[in-house]
Amino acid sequence: MLEIHCSGTPYEIGRVHGKEARDRVRGSLDFYRGLFNTTCGLDWPGVCEEASKYVTTLETLCPRYLEEIRGIADGAGVGLLDIVALNVRTEINFGLFTKQPSLPVQSDGCTSLSVKTSSDGSWLAQNWDWMVEQSPNLIACHITQTELPKISMITEAGIIGKIGLNSAGVGVCLNAIRAYGVDHTKLPIHLALRTVLESSSKTEAIDKLVKTGVAGSGHILVADPAGGEGLECTRKGILKIPIDEKGLVVHSNHLLLEHPGVVEPPWLQDSHRRVVRLRKLAERRVESGSNVDTPQLFDLFKDQEGYPGSIDRHQVQDCKTQTLFNIIIDLSEKRATVRFGRPTEDREPIEFAF
Incomplete structure (x- = not known):
């Protein structure tokens, strides 16, 4: 099991996470890219569009968390909305489920x-x-x-x-x-x-x-x-x-x-x-x-x-x-x-x- 130890500013914490777990962050993105496509018929640009609806909320309620997410994205070499999407995956799931109840949406x-x-x-x-x-x-x-x-x-x-x-x-x-x-x-x-x-x-x-x-x-x-x-x-x-x-x-x-x-x-x-x-x-x-x-x-x-x-x-x-x-x-x-x-x-x- 990969164990990572993060400290510092929110951005620094995220950057260590993204850098040390780079392959697994990308693995998470691959997994959810496939899952959303299979169960919701949504491609990844569509997922990121859904994720973008939460950025203003994060800036208002928890700007530290958004900075940490930004650090993960930079550390893993992926886009900010990619990591926002992972962190709001439950909400994206249920938002799509609400719009199209017939979709076979899965959750943990x-x-x-x-x-x-x-x-x-x-x-x-x-x-x-x-x-x-x-x-x-x-x-x-x-x-x-x-x-x-x-x-x-x-x-x-x-x-x-x-x-x-x-x-x-x-x-x-x-x-x-x-x-x-x-x-x-x-x-x-x-x-x-x-x-x-x-x-x-x-x-x-x-x-x-x-x-x-x-x-x-x-x-x-x-x-x-x-x-x-x-x-x-x-x-x-x-x-x-x-x-x-x-x-x-x-x-x-x-x-x-x-x-x-x-x-x-x-x-x-x-x-x-x-x-x-x-x-x-x-x-x-x-x-x-x-x-x-x-x-x-x-x-x-x-x-x-x-x-x-x-x-x-x-x-x-x-x-x-x-x-x-x-x-x-x-x-x-x-x-x-x-x-x-x-x-x-x-x-x-x-x-x-x-």
Whole structure:
């Protein structure tokens, strides 16, 4: 796994990312160029035209992020709008889906979990599912910025916000939600993830996102040592899912709450099964009275009930995506364990620690 360490100004951070992950950034562009063409019938100039609609928003809401994106583009030797397109890929997807609902638009599916234990442990865990063709373009990115928490995350090369934790003990996971509509004036979802990773607490992160709003739909699971909270985001607004009486938040790829005015057509039929299954497994673990730890949580994500569209997902038959990595984050200890591939492959992990 390629690990890159970035520091300095936003532009300098981006330039290191683009230069050191040059081949993988270009790999991400090749992957999404093919995906948008296949599923949306949109060539890359058309994708960049869609991406250009977000530049003014980035200049207004998060000019630092735009500078970092510019640095990635220069470091990788590609165009600015190429990298903007990667960072707003979710919004482009859903924007096209809204205009042409018959398109077979694809997005990454995942199963995520927050656990707050009676012994004051706080955990995040997730299987990230996407097409295996994008797996070679994943990187571990470590970012050091002045007066902000240090960040360690797993991301797709070229994207500045994804899944991980920071030195303040704040972590974030993501579940794609496919609902109609985007709002170009709000914060794109991957930049919302970066905003969480730059926050000093769960409360600060949530307050920031509620203030800016999120452009597209998705579930952002935020946690710190005090526990987790789910944020179901749509262009209409953000609704919160607090931890339940067992200390859990469990999510997959459909909205669990009622969102007035939001239309969510059927997408991944296994999403309902996965959230029920993971909740059952997590409740059983919590109720057993034994301590929650990384190996125990990792075992939950090996589950293959409903294969191939199971928690441990496999890209075969009608299942279009596969688990590309699992991450277990211990917020109390500010540590994370990442295993690439399907959990049942049990590959050697990499560790993040602050």
